Amino acid sequence: MAKKGGGKAGVELGGVDLGGADDLGAKAGAGLNPIVGIAREDILGAVTMMLRETAGNPANTFKHMKAFTSDVADIITSKSTIAPDPKDKRFSDPAWQANPLFRMSMQYYLASQKNLKNWVGEMQVDEMERSRANFVSAMIMDSLAPSNTLAGNPAAIKKAIETGGQSLVKGLKNAYNDMVHNDGIVSQVDKTPFKIGENIAIQPGAVVHRTEMLELIQYQPTTDDVHEIPLLVIPPQINKAYLNDLTPDKSMIRFQLSQGLQPFLISWRNPTIEHRDWGLNDYVNEIIAAIDVICAITGSEKVNLSGGCSGGITLSTLLSKLKAKGDDRVNSATLMVCVLHPKRDDSEVGALVSDHGIKLARERSAKKGILEGTSLSRMFAWLRPNDLVWNYVVNNYLLGEDPPAFDILFWNNDSTNLTAALHSDYLRIYEEQPFVNHGKSNIADHDLDVSKVDCDLFILGGVTDHITPWKACYRSTQLFGSKNIEFVLSHSGHIQAIINPPGNPKAKYYRAPDKAPPAAPEAWLKQAQEFPGSWWPLWAGWLKERSGNAKPAPTVLGNGDYPAGDKAPGRYAFD
Numbered sequence: 001m002a003k004k005g006g007g008k009a010g011v012e013l014g015g016v017d018l019g020g021a022d023d024l025g026a027k028a029g030a031g032l033n034p035i036v037g038i039a040r041e042d043i044l045g046a047v048t049m050m051l052r053e054t055a056g057n058p059a060n061t062f063k064h065m066k067a068f069t070s071d072v073a074d075i076i077t078s079k080s081t082i083a084p085d086p087k088d089k090r091f092s093d094p095a096w097q098a099n100p101l102f103r104m105s106m107q108y109y110l111a112s113q114k115n116l117k118n119w120v121g122e123m124q125v126d127e128m129e130r131s132r133a134n135f136v137s138a139m140i141m142d143s144l145a146p147s148n149t150l151a152g153n154p155a156a157i158k159k160a161i162e163t164g165g166q167s168l169v170k171g172l173k174n175a176y177n178d179m180v181h182n183d184g185i186v187s188q189v190d191k192t193p194f195k196i197g198e199n200i201a202i203q204p205g206a207v208v209h210r211t212e213m214l215e216l217i218q219y220q221p222t223t224d225d226v227h228e229i230p231l232l233v234i235p236p237q238i239n240k241a242y243l244n245d246l247t248p249d250k251s252m253i254r255f256q257l258s259q260g261l262q263p264f265l266i267s268w269r270n271p272t273i274e275h276r277d278w279g280l281n282d283y284v285n286e287i288i289a290a291i292d293v294i295c296a297i298t299g300s301e302k303v304n305l306s307g308g309c310s311g312g313i314t315l316s317t318l319l320s321k322l323k324a325k326g327d328d329r330v331n332s333a334t335l336m337v338c339v340l341h342p343k344r345d346d347s348e349v350g351a352l353v354s355d356h357g358i359k360l361a362r363e364r365s366a367k368k369g370i371l372e373g374t375s376l377s378r379m380f381a382w383l384r385p386n387d388l389v390w391n392y393v394v395n396n397y398l399l400g401e402d403p404p405a406f407d408i409l410f411w412n413n414d415s416t417n418l419t420a421a422l423h424s425d426y427l428r429i430y431e432e433q434p435f436v437n438h439g440k441s442n443i444a445d446h447d448l449d450v451s452k453v454d455c456d457l458f459i460l461g462g463v464t465d466h467i468t469p470w471k472a473c474y475r476s477t478q479l480f481g482s483k484n485i486e487f488v489l490s491h492s493g494h495i496q497a498i499i500n501p502p503g504n505p506k507a508k509y510y511r512a513p514d515k516a517p518p519a520a521p522e523a524w525l526k527q528a529q530e531f532p533g534s535w536w537p538l539w540a541g542w543l544k545e546r547s548g549n550a551k552p553a554p555t556v557l558g559n560g561d562y563p564a565g566d567k568a569p570g571r572y573a574f575d
Helices: 039-054 058-076 099-121 127-143 154-162 167-183 242-245 252-258 282-297 311-323 356-370 372-383 385-398 405-412 421-430 471-479 522-526 537-544
Strands: 205-210 212-218 226-227 231-233 263-268 305-306 330-336 456-462 483-488 508-512 529-532 550-552
Touching: 039 058, 039 127, 058 099, 058 282, 099 127, 099 282, 127 385, 154 167, 167 385, 205 282, 212 282, 231 252, 231 311, 242 252, 242 263, 242 405, 252 263, 252 537, 263 282, 263 483, 282 305, 282 311, 282 421, 305 311, 311 330, 330 537, 356 385, 356 421, 372 385, 456 471, 471 522, 483 537, 529 550
Parallel strands: 231 263, 231 305, 305 330, 330 456, 456 483
Antiparallel strands: 205 212, 212 263, 226 550, 483 508, 508 529
């Protein structure tokens, strides 16, 4: 059982029930990789199925209509006890309880939401169709919340009165700016306070190797001695690399340097249509060349690797290819919030993915040459519409407020494109499941087989991760041939599970003592213990054990063959 300081045992971690299919990751409505996407036709198909069920099973429909009618009667006569979840910020204003009209509006909406969910739960369909119906109906209900309208939002009405209508004017300006300058996507962050290279990505370092596809950045040591074996960080191709060196207090690079590690960071170029043919094999080969450079600069015959999200997919493909080539330079690897074995039943959103949708996604990116970063951003947002869409509609448009100035959101909105070839390769991975079906798929110019990879592994999941649910991340523990695998669960979401520096009083993580993780995540939970604080020191200790002896830190970056060039974060961070 998960334990906390010898206290209560159970399948709850920090008050979050992680057991069964209804874990928080699933409640967040995700688990789908936005790279795969959802076809409009599949969403319409789910709506059509619900309409068919309405006509084909009238008894179920009338049963829940009757229940809804009863709820409405109680609402009208002020007998209803329907109340929002205390964590639902949409109805936090006191007027939702004090004003009879607003209270009735809220209760009518919540009754509709409750009865629709109950109706879907008793539909005579298979679980895949039920999951699709749950996701689509929830998206529809989220959009119909009274708080999303000016007339139905008491806070917006009060703000308009207090400002003499200026909040509405500001809201219209914000909406216009998003339509004209933000590709129609509601702004999630105030970008003006952040300047890359000035207060974001400022750790001293230099580009020591540049190609058309990547820049390799070496960072200036901050300790007298460093460990012999360097660390190469492989970021996702769908985001900028400077997440690893955000602000000084959130910089993983800075922390790694403080531990006497030698971090190198790949900064991918933001591809355009002319780079449409860059595929996974090209990216893997570029990393192999970067490893050559790192070994030449440091004099080490080994490297440690780290990759997150889709960067972890690239890293795992690299591990397999290096093993096939007989290249044993990788000493250890870290996979963060990365799913190598996706399943459509990971979540209700995953149930919407179809073969037809995958085919359309491949055709659309092939036609354009790239999958645009704005399309990816839009998909990410609609995975959690209340948090990432309607929340900002209310704040920016109805209240006329600026979105928050938040460094992680600034990075998250600095989107990049994905080449058509790489997009197609990722879709193949989703279709063919090569990390499970060992040696059955030729990926990156070899028969991919991670069961032959035997280096030590550190795998990270996030409790509330809505992009890569932690149980899906956990499956990676069963795919490799490694005998020493450490799985750690960070008590945060997709990004903040990674960017979790020491000093956060709310931070905690979970780990189990057994280095041979059991097949089922539920079995791992029974062994897991809760630890306060950031997981970074644990990981640093794990890395240092695998980073060789200490030696004097280099006084200059690069070497004669690979001299230091542009200062970090390099040119590609600005593309």
